[in-house]
Amino acid sequence: MKDLEQLAALDPAGGHEPTPAEWARANALVDRIVEGGATAHAAPARRPATRRWAVGLVAAGAAAVVGAVTVPSLLPGSMDRALASWTPVPGSLTGEQVMPQARRCAESGVGSDPAAPVSPSDVLLAEQRGAATLLIQQRGAGVIECMSVDGGRPAALALADGPLPPPAAGTVNVETRSSVGDGDDQYSNVVGLVGPSVTGVDLVLADGRTVQTSTRGGWWAAWWPGPEGGEIGSITVLVHHTAGTSTHRIEDL
């Protein structure tokens, strides 16, 4: 086994013990998970097992006392409610309408400027799918994505620390995409930038489902039930612009 023992010299994490701050964030997450689980037990009306739902992407802000930590997943109770109420067509919300959520997202501490003030104009995009509200929100010079369910504890993810150049006219890009979870609890999320003259973006999934994304404030975003966000060849992107519609594999964006 000498060859394997020698390999230990290449270990990028060998000897690393979690720092006190890492332990504090990890323990704070455990507290939140347990708290969310109790909520789920109190709401036994779950979706039928044969149906496949999903929840939006995400990342949760940590308790302010332990600093920022991102958790790319909704807590269990919130996830169930979001899955059970998801809609393929989003409702659009104004910054004024989502100020309570925007304030809670800001309080999560996620983003490069967690102390930045919050105003309706900071909400670049806000959509509603069932019980879940998804925001793309300016935080100082940076931008975060944030999801909350029924006004509960939000989950936030930093998208940018500063200004991003917009894509060319009539095109979009993908800043992040992912899938989270297992089995029927799996869900996907995509976020990107839109260029000038783009009027809308739709996703066609491998199983034929169409997801209408939200486009506003220079961004497009969507979340949906299923694993496609983490797969290759499972998402076709239809970009609607003033000159027509172009079709792309998401891997090409």
Added chain:
Amino acid sequence: MSSGDDGARERRFRGVHAATYPDLLRFVQRRVPPSEAEDIVSTVFLTAWRRLDDVPEDARPWLFAVARRTMANQTRSWLRRQALDVRLVAQDEPAYGDGTVDAAARIDLDRAWRSLRPDDREVLALVAFDGLTAGQAATVLGCRRSTFVMRLSRARERLRAALEPAAVRPHALAVLKEQQS
């Protein structure tokens, strides 16, 4: 579910977390950029809470398997559809280990490691970095123990073969010098 069941469930989850968090964090840090590791680990423990009844007594391999799937599913700019792979100590990072590998040997190891396929690196890392037994590593990869042992054996053969050119290099250099003299 009774409050007593809830209490037992919570105690078990906290116990699993306390016992496995450092190892799981290191497992993930070996495979994604450090800034992403805590996100992945958090997602794994969320999954563990939801599926606590499925978590076996030896929780570590089960959690590592969930972490692998989570990392594979998480397409961020750092991954962009590249195969999940094990990182190495960067040249400007401190090297850990017991100091038995000198600088020259480490360079050879590094070169040999990089020449391997990601699949070979993964089976080697599960044993050499993550410290798993063959049975535990098989759980992580979702294969039979015998299959893992075979894959490990082949990966070690390819590692040794990749190290051979470096091992014979001094001899080749001596021959070259003789020819030049």
